[in-house]
Amino acid sequence: MLFRREVLEGIAGGRIDRVFRVWAKPPVRAGSTQRTWAGIIVIDSVTAVTPEEITEEDALRSGFEGRAALLSALSKSTKEGGYHRVMLHIGGPNPExxxxxxxxxxxxxxxxxxxxxxxxxxxxxxxxxxxxxxxxxxxxxxxxxxxxxxxxxxxxxxxxxxxxxxxxxxxxxxxxxxxxxxxxxxxxxxxxxx
Missing domain, CATH: 1.10.10.10 (Winged helix-like DNA-binding domain superfamily/Winged helix DNA-binding domain)
Structure with missing residues (x-):
């Protein structure tokens, strides 16, 4: 998964604990990790969600100003598939x-x-x-x-x-x-x- 700099900063700072993606089939699963400059990102869960299941808290905890902004960003994705909520956290520093x-x-x-x-x-x-x-x-x-x-x-x-x-x-x-x-x-x- 790719993360924008401000998202990684939010994850490292504890302000962001979830991201949303459009995928036909998720390329990550619970328990997987990803090395980033901000640290090792640990995937806690990956859940398919409908737009109606996305809450205001989801939007705020994923770095958006509100639910409407998050849904607008997701609707602009050029990828095929459904919406997925990815819960995550920093698991420690990246040794690299x-x-x-x-x-x-x-x-x-x-x-x-x-x-x-x-x-x-x-x-x-x-x-x-x-x-x-x-x-x-x-x-x-x-x-x-x-x-x-x-x-x-x-x-x-x-x-x-x-x-x-x-x-x-x-x-x-x-x-x-x-x-x-x-x-x-x-x-x-x-x-x-x-």
């Missing part, structure tokens, strides 16, 4: 986000990160790619994944999988649109420059 925020790395830690990238590149079925992707993100923060992939002559989904791999090392951060280097990623890129 904590890792990404740490730019105070020793030379040994930087050398180990470099060795990790070297190993990923050595196992790659195509040419080495890690530094090229990091440089591209560094030079184009906030650019859509499709546009970044196109600049490399690659398909979007495999490119996004590579970025997720770099993110798991704490080197990149997802933005509402596109990516940027994390503080850890910036420290590594400074270290890698001759």
């Amino acid at each position: 986000a904590e890792l990404a925020g740490n730019a105070d790395l020793t030379d040994q830690e930087l050398a180990e990160l470099k060795a990790t990238l070297d190993a990923i590149d050595a196992r790659s079925r195509r040419a080495p790619w890690t530094r090229e992707v990091l440089r591209l993100i560094e030079e184009n923060p906030g650019l859509r994944a499709a546009d970044l992939a196109e600049r490399l002559g690659r398909d979007r989904l495999p490119f996004k999988a590579d970025v997720r791999r770099l993110k798991s090392l704490g080197l990149t951060e997802s933005l509402e649109t596109g990516y940027r280097l994390s503080p850890r990623g910036k420290a590594l890129m400074t270290y890698l420059r001759p």
Whole structure:
């Protein structure tokens, strides 16, 4: 599930404990989790609802000014399917986000990160790619994944999988649109420059 920045801020602050989506079949279920910059989102329940079952409290607890605003937003969805109420909460900090925020790395830690990238590149079925992707993100923060992939002559989904791999090392951060280097990623890129 994608969340707007203000929704994630509301969830992290405890003001938002539910969201509404239009789905033919929910892609999440109770007990599943999702990593975000705000922390680990835990899905408590997913319930199909009719417009009549959506209350004023639902609207307020999902970040809307009122029920009419929520129903209006849902009616503008281009997706097929019914309305779903997703109850959720923050289950704890995202370890990737904590890792990404740490730019105070020793030379040994930087050398180990470099060795990790070297190993990923050595196992790659195509040419080495890690530094090229990091440089591209560094030079184009906030650019859509499709546009970044196109600049490399690659398909979007495999490119996004590579970025997720770099993110798991704490080197990149997802933005509402596109990516940027994390503080850890910036420290590594400074270290890698001759």
